[in-house]
Amino acid sequence: MSADLDALAAYVGSLDRFPKSPYRAADGALTADARAGKAIFERLRCATCHGPPRFTDSGVGGLHDVGTLTAESGSRLGGPLTGLDTPTLRGIWDTAPYLHDGSAATLRDVLVTRNRDGKHGDVASLSESELTQLERYLLELE
Ligand code: HEC
Incomplete structure (x- = not known):
């Protein structure tokens, strides 16, 4: 029994670690595109x-x-749902689909398709290459 508890404690203790991103440069640094994306972020x-x-x-x-x-997003504590707790972006390269309802298959869907009104950042102001750089930064967060 206590071995099971030890294993459970070890597992829960590991949940604050994030998997290395395969999108990074070979030496583990951000790529040039991701560095540009960081500035956009x-x-x-x-x-x-x-x-x-x-x-x-x-x-x-x-x-x-x-x-x-x-x-369809549901309610909160018996009342209307007025907002959501912000999810971390660490390890996000590995966690599609996105958003609370899984309605965004890709990061681009989060930033563009599900952000038509710009309430989730003024992504519409970005050029195509800037958008790709922002995505790249998100893919390299770990
Ligand atoms: C006002 C606070 C706020 C700002 C500013 C904000 N976000 Fe978010 N972000 C959220 C919340 C809340 C969610 C959860 C939305 C949902 O699940 O429907 C979220 C979700 C996300 C997700 C999906 C995460 C997942 O695991 O599903 C990504 C990616 C993301 N944000 C990127 C960005 C980027 C890039 C910007 C800047 C352009 C940005 N966010 C600005 C609050 C914010």
């Missing part, structure tokens, strides 16, 4: 909610409505 103020090192404001920032809630 900062410029678009993504870090207000997804700030390093945790890449989430969970526990300190409250709930946010970034335009992804739908009639």
Whole structure:
């Protein structure tokens, strides 16, 4: 029994670690595109909610409505659902599909398809190559 508990404790203790991103350069550094994407991430103020090192404001920032809630999103504590706890972006290369309802198959769907009103960052202001750089940064977070 206590061996099971030890194993469970070891497992839970491992949940704050994130898998290495295969998108990084061979030496583990951010690629040039990801470095450019990092600057865009900062410029678009993504870090207000997804700030390093945790890449989430969970526990300190409250709930946010970034335009992804739908009639099917459900309720909260018996009342209306007004926002969501910000998820971390660490290890996100490995965790598709995205958003609380899995409605975004790819990161581009999060940033574009499910962000038509721009409530989840002014991504519409980016050129195609800037958008690719931002995606690349997200894919290299670990
Ligand atoms: C106002 C706070 C806030 C800001 C600013 C913000 N986000 Fe988010 N982000 C959220 C919340 C809340 C969710 C969860 C939405 C959902 O699940 O429907 C989320 C979800 C995500 C996801 C999907 C994560 C997952 O595991 O499903 C990605 C990727 C993401 N954000 C990237 C960004 C980027 C890039 C920017 C800047 C352009 C940004 N966010 C700006 C709060 C924010």
